[in-house]
Amino acid sequence: MEVVASKTRKGKLLPTNGVFSSPVFLALSLQLLAFIFSYLLYAADRWQFGGVLSPYVLLAIHASVAASLSFLLGMSWWWWLIQFAFPFALVVSLVFQLHPGFSLFVFLLLVLLFWSTYRTQVPYFPSKSSLLPCILEQLPARSDLRFIDIGSGFGGVSISLAKMRPEQSFFGVEVAPIPWLVSWFRAAMLGKKLRFYLLDYQELDFADFDVVFAYLSPVAMPALWEKIRSEMKPDAIFMSYEFKVPGVEADLIIKSNPNDPDLYVWRI
Structure with a gap:
C-alpha cells in the first residue's frame, strides 16, 4: 500500500460544463x-x-x-x-x-x-481484495463508527470489513434486486453489525454515517459530491475507488498495488 499524494487544504468544487445525454x-x-x-x-x-x-x-x-x-x-x-x-x-x-x-x-x-x-449510468464494478487494507487503514478505531458502501453490489466490501471490525457497524445500499438479495442473505448468515438497504443512495441521509465509500462511475461523481458536502458531518470521511470528483483535490490518494486503481480520500 502506497500513499500517492496527500494534502491538508480542502479543495473546492470547480464549475464544469457539459451536456448529459442518454x-x-x-x-x-x-x-x-x-x-x-x-x-x-x-x-x-x-x-x-x-x-x-x-x-x-x-x-x-x-x-x-x-x-x-x-x-x-x-x-x-x-x-x-x-x-x-x-x-x-x-x-x-x-x-x-x-x-x-x-x-x-x-x-x-x-x-x-x-x-x-x-x-x-453506473454499472456493476467489483472491488479488488487488495483494496480492503487501504480502507481499513483510514477507518477510525471507535466502536460507534458507521460505514456505508453506496452501490454495494453483492456486499463484498462491507461484509469483509465487518469481519475485521466486528465492534463497528457496516452498511450497504444497492438498487439492483438480485445483488441486494445476495448481500442481504450473506449478512443474515454472518450475524454481525451488518445491514443492506434496497434503495437508491439518494434517499439516504449521509449525516447518519461516519464513512461513505463509493465505487461508482465518473458520471455519478459531481452530484454525489454535492450530497456529501451538504449532508455529511464535520470530520466524516468520503472514499472513492478509481473515480475522482472533478475539480476537487483529494486529501489522500492511496494505491494498494502498482497496477490497481487509486483510492481517493476526502476528510469533510
Whole structure:
C-alpha cells in the first residue's frame, strides 16, 4: 500500500460544463450509423464486384464500426463490448429462431442484475481484495463508527470489513434486486453489525454515517459530491475507488498495488 499524494487544504468544487445525454440513445444512434455504413458498403460491393463480401464479413464490419465509434466518442468500455456484441446477438436470435420466452428470461435477468444502470449510468464494478487494507487503514478505531458502501453490489466490501471490525457497524445500499438479495442473505448468515438497504443512495441521509465509500462511475461523481458536502458531518470521511470528483483535490490518494486503481480520500 502506497500513499500517492496527500494534502491538508480542502479543495473546492470547480464549475464544469457539459451536456448529459442518454448513453442508450447514443448507442442506438451509433448502431444506426454502423448499419447505414454497412448497407452502403454492401450496395457498393454488389454494384462494383458482384457481391464479394459475405454477410458474416459485413456483420463483423458493422460491429467493429459501432464499437469504434463508441470508443472515439468517449463512451465507457462496457459500451464498446455491448456495441460489438449486439449485432451478432441479434443475428443469432433470428437465425436460430430462439423462443420468445428465452429472450424474455434473459431480459428480466439483466433487469434484475442491472436495475438502475440506464438511469444512473453506473454499472456493476467489483472491488479488488487488495483494496480492503487501504480502507481499513483510514477507518477510525471507535466502536460507534458507521460505514456505508453506496452501490454495494453483492456486499463484498462491507461484509469483509465487518469481519475485521466486528465492534463497528457496516452498511450497504444497492438498487439492483438480485445483488441486494445476495448481500442481504450473506449478512443474515454472518450475524454481525451488518445491514443492506434496497434503495437508491439518494434517499439516504449521509449525516447518519461516519464513512461513505463509493465505487461508482465518473458520471455519478459531481452530484454525489454535492450530497456529501451538504449532508455529511464535520470530520466524516468520503472514499472513492478509481473515480475522482472533478475539480476537487483529494486529501489522500492511496494505491494498494502498482497496477490497481487509486483510492481517493476526502476528510469533510
